[in-house]
Amino acid sequence: xxxxxxxxxxxxxxxxxxxxxxxxxxxxxxxxxxxxxxxxxxxxxxxxxxxxxxxxxxxxxxxxxxxxxxxxxxxxxxxxxxxxxxxxxxxxxxxxxxxxxxxxxxxxxxxxxxxxxxxxxxxxxxxxxxxxxxxxxxxxxxxxxxxxxxxxxxxxxxxxxxxxxxxxxxxxxxxxxxxxxxxxxxxxxxxxxxxxxxxxxxxxxxxxxxxxxxxxxxxxxxxxxxxxxxxxxxxxxxxxxxxxxxxxxxxxxxxxxxxxxxxxxxxxxxxxxxxxxxxxxxxxxxxxxxxxxxxxxxxxxxxxxxxxxxxxxxxxxxxxxxxxxxxxxxxxxxxxxxxxxxxxxxxxxxxxxxxxxxxxxxxxxxxxxxxxxxxxxxxxxxxxxxxxxxxxxxxxxxxxxxxxxxxxxxxxxxxxxxxxxxxxxxxxxxxxxxxxxxxxxxxxxxxxxxxxxxxxxxxxxxxxxxxxxxxxxxxxxxxxxxxxxxxxxxxxxxxxxxxxxxxxxxxxxxxxxxxxxxxxxxx
Ligand SMILES: Nc1nc2c(c(=O)[nH]1)N[C@H]1C(S)=C(S)[C@@H](COP(=O)(O)O)O[C@H]1N2
Ligand SMILES: [Mo]
Numbered sequence: 001x002x003x004x005x006x007x008x009x010x011x012x013x014x015x016x017x018x019x020x021x022x023x024x025x026x027x028x029x030x031x032x033x034x035x036x037x038x039x040x041x042x043x044x045x046x047x048x049x050x051x052x053x054x055x056x057x058x059x060x061x062x063x064x065x066x067x068x069x070x071x072x073x074x075x076x077x078x079x080x081x082x083x084x085x086x087x088x089x090x091x092x093x094x095x096x097x098x099x100x101x102x103x104x105x106x107x108x109x110x111x112x113x114x115x116x117x118x119x120x121x122x123x124x125x126x127x128x129x130x131x132x133x134x135x136x137x138x139x140x141x142x143x144x145x146x147x148x149x150x151x152x153x154x155x156x157x158x159x160x161x162x163x164x165x166x167x168x169x170x171x172x173x174x175x176x177x178x179x180x181x182x183x184x185x186x187x188x189x190x191x192x193x194x195x196x197x198x199x200x201x202x203x204x205x206x207x208x209x210x211x212x213x214x215x216x217x218x219x220x221x222x223x224x225x226x227x228x229x230x231x232x233x234x235x236x237x238x239x240x241x242x243x244x245x246x247x248x249x250x251x252x253x254x255x256x257x258x259x260x261x262x263x264x265x266x267x268x269x270x271x272x273x274x275x276x277x278x279x280x281x282x283x284x285x286x287x288x289x290x291x292x293x294x295x296x297x298x299x300x301x302x303x304x305x306x307x308x309x310x311x312x313x314x315x316x317x318x319x320x321x322x323x324x325x326x327x328x329x330x331x332x333x334x335x336x337x338x339x340x341x342x343x344x345x346x347x348x349x350x351x352x353x354x355x356x357x358x359x360x361x362x363x364x365x366x367x368x369x370x371x372x373x374x375x376x377x378x379x380x381x382x383x384x385x386x387x388x389x390x391x392x393x394x395x396x397x398x399x400x401x402x403x404x405x406x407x408x409x410x411x412x413x414x415x416x417x418x419x420x421x422x423x424x425x426x427x428x429x430x431x432x433x434x435x436x437x438x439x440x441x442x443x444x445x446x447x448x449x450x451x452x453x454x455x456x457x458x459x460x461x462x463x464x465x466x467x468x469x470x471x472x473x474x475x476x477x478x479x480x481x482x483x484x485x486x487x488x489x490x491x492x493x494x495x496x497x498x499x500x501x502x503x504x505x506x507x508x509x510x511x512x513x514x515x516x517x518x519x520x521x522x523x
Contacts, residue, residue, distance in 0.1 A: 010154060011094070013147060013175065018090020018100070020179045021140035022082065024186035025104075029111075029132025031189040034197025035248055042129045043082075045114035047074055052117075093144050094151070100140055108133040120238040139182050146174035200251040200362070207359050207366055210254070215283055216357040217304030222463035225474030227434030229419040233462070233472060234285075235301035237356045242363050243290050243299065243377060245399070246332040250384040254367040259351070263327070263389035266318030273367055276353060281306045284348035284373075287438050287470040289411060291376035292505045296416050296514035300438065302470050305371050307352035310343040319344065319390055327396045328370060328380075329387040337398045338372060338380045339408055340390070347373050347441055348468060351385065373468035374441030376509060379409030406508030413439040413498045414510075415447055415473075415490040420518040428481045428520040433459075434474035435488060435514070443467030443493035451477050451486045467493060479520045487513040 030041040039045070051059070051074065062070040085103065092099040111129045115121050150171025153164045217234055224233045254273035261269040283306040293299035314326075319340065326343055329335040343349045349372040353360065360366040365383025372380035378400045393407060401407050415437035420426055437444045443464070448456035459475035477486070489498045502512035 010151065011091070013172065014094045014144070015087040015090040016179065017140060017143035017147060017175070018086045018088065018093065019083065020183050021136055021143060022086030022089065024139045024182055025132040025136035026082075027186040027190035028135040029128040031193025031197075032131040033128035034193035035200075036127055037125050039115075039118075039125055039128075042111040042115060042132065043078070045118050046111055047071075047078060049114040049117055050074065050078075089140070090144075093140060094147075097144075101137065104133060104136045104140075108136075122242070135186070139186075142182065143175060143178055146171040146178065150175070196248070200249075203251040203253055203366070204362060206253050207362065210359045212277075212281070212306070212354050212359055214281055214306040214354045214357055217285075220285070220463060220465045223465075224472055225434055225460060225462050227419050227432050227474040229421070230434040230472060230474065231418050231436055233302060234356065235303055237303070237358070237361060237364070240301040240303060240355075240364065241290065241299045243292070244332075244363070244383060245334050249363055250331040251362060252331055252367055252384060257367045257386070259368065259386055259388065261313060261317045261388045261390070263391050264320040264323040265314075265390050266320065267316075269313065269317045271313070273353075276308045276351060276368065279308050279312070281353065282309055282348070282350065283307075283354075284350070285465050285469045286348060286371055286373045287440055287468065288371065288377055288381055289414075289438065289440075291378050291405065291409060291509045293414075293510065294505060295414070295502075295510050295512045296516075300414075300416075300436070300470070303355050304357060305348075305350060305352040306354040306357070307350035307368075307371070310349045310351060310370070310372075311345070313351070314340075314344050314390070317390070323390045323392060325391050325393045325396060327387075327389040327391050327398065328382040328385055329389075330365075330382050331384040331386045334382070335398045336379050336382060336400065337391070337393060337396050337407070338370075338375065339393075342372050342375055342380065348466075349373065349380075374411055376409040376411055378405060379407075404507055409508065411438070411440050412509045412511060413437075413442075413444070413490055413492045413496065415444075415488045415498060416514050417449070417486065417488050417516045420486075420516060422516040422518065424518050426479070426518060426520050427523045428479055429523060430476045430478055431520070432474065433477055433486065434472070436470045436472050437488075437490035438470035439490070439492040440468045440470075444471040444490050445493045445495065446491040447471070447473040447488060448491075449475070449477060449486055449488050451479060452484055456489070481520050481522045483517065483519045485515055485517050487515045489513055 033039055033041045089100045089103050108129055112126055115125050150168045153167040219233050257273050259271045283304060286305050287302040290299035324340050325337045326340055327335060327337050351368050352371045353368055355364055360369060368385055369383040370381055370385050417435040419434045433449060437447045447459045447461060449459060450456050457477060459473040462472035464471050491497045499511050500513050503510055
């Protein structure tokens with residue numbers, strides 16, 4: 001017969017629940033970080049934040065007296081503090097359920113802030129924090145529920161052998177079983193995350209050490225008008241928009257990559273990474289944009305791409321008469337059908353290996369992706385491309401076209417105001433304004449703005465190296481004090497003026513004018 005547990009013994013298992021829940025959350029957030037991002041777990045972001053925000057004298061003291069051990073010490077101190085905190089969270093959960101919620105929320109907020117303050121974070125970097133937070137809440141409530149029941153019966157002090165004591169030990173047993181199972185599941189998640197994630201990190205490492213013989217980007221002279229706040233001519237790789245359906249992006253080592261060109265061709269061609277390099281790389285400035293970009297939106301970027309022209313590769317394969325499409329498939333199964341003329345005419349459609357002078361980042365399609373000037377990304381810009389089947393539009397249905405998006409996806413003329421920003425205040429008088437406009441592979445011949453419905457005023461255009469990039473525009477408008485609306489429109493090189501008719505992004509790209517509202521104050 002079990003001896004009656006003392007109050008102290010009963011109290012002790014609650015901290016255990018806190019420790020298991022705490023550890024489980026750390027493990028799942030670690031797993032999520034390994035699988036979904038190239039970052040370390042959120043704790044590392046916190047540690048880095050501590051290091052960055054520590055006052056200089058403390059840092060130099062730590063470096064001087066602790067030497068290489070200072071980071072280990074910091075992590076150990078953090079680990080001890082975390083264990084103690086998790087212990088108390090469990091203990092507090094016994095009387096006040098909201099205390100753990102509060103502590104977890106504060107910790108998750110701290111982690112989120114640390115991630116947001118770290119260099120070049122992106123949205124997915126916050127997911128591990130969310131995963132850990134949810135794990136904490138769920139596991140703690142699953143573990144404390146049987147304990148709460150046990151405590152409720154034990155509250156009256158059941159005699160050994162009574163039904164109360166039996167209910168009490170049942171609650172305790174349930175707790176132990178759940179703690180064991182959930183703890184094991186969390187460890188398994190951590191191990192799985194490590195295995196999957198290290199494959200990706202391995203590819204990241206190979207990518208980092210890769211030296212490609214590509215020309216470095218040089219901003220063309222006169223491309224960027226002098227308007228403070230205007231987007232840079234070359235979109236920095238870290239700021240380049242990212243769109244993909246894959247949740248875990250493919251990790252492919254160049255040595256393992258190959259592309260098969262087949263279908264309606266005279267001869268099938270299979271190419272490896274080195275085969276592409278051996279052909280020598282061409283390069284070009286090309287502006288890529290997404291069909292889902294709303295008017296004035298950020299899903300557009302201009303980069304210096306280096307790769308091998310698809311026209312040459314398709315010529316080698318020998319396209320048969322009657323083919324009008326190339327069905328491109330990515331390693332993650334995503335696909336799109338691209339009009340064959342865009343891949344075979346004189347434009348710089350290419351299998352790109354590098355972006356802005358460096359190997360493609362994994363998230364932008366490493367080791368090889370397609371870039372086609374003049375078409376939206378969803379019909380052309382296949383990342384992690386591994387297969388090209390020469391075919392007919394009539395015979396295929398690709399990922400986005402199955403979902404109601406247009407079949408061919410030519411880019412529409414668009415223009416955007418970057419300066420002034422909507423909602424900003426400027427000094428009345430002459431105001432510098434500027435932005436970007438694009439109609440890839442046709443080109444832009446004019447950009448005009450209209451203030452408060454007044455006449456269209458021509459803007460100066462930056463110089464462009466080809467018709468496949470955006471054009472940066474700038475100019476000066478005169479405004480009096482008060483609130484203003486400014487709209488922009490572009491005219492393409494065929495003389496077609498951008499339509500003011502507002503259309504949604506679905507099915508083939510938004511139309512309408514970008515408009516900003518701003519106010520001018522008497523200087
Ligand atoms: N494998 C794969 N490639 C893809 C996509 C995708 O979901 N999966 N999205 C496409 C879309 S819709 C766009 S707009 C571009 C975006 O390329 P980026 O992420 O390099 O900017 O990639 C295209 N290539
Ligand atoms: Mo897109």
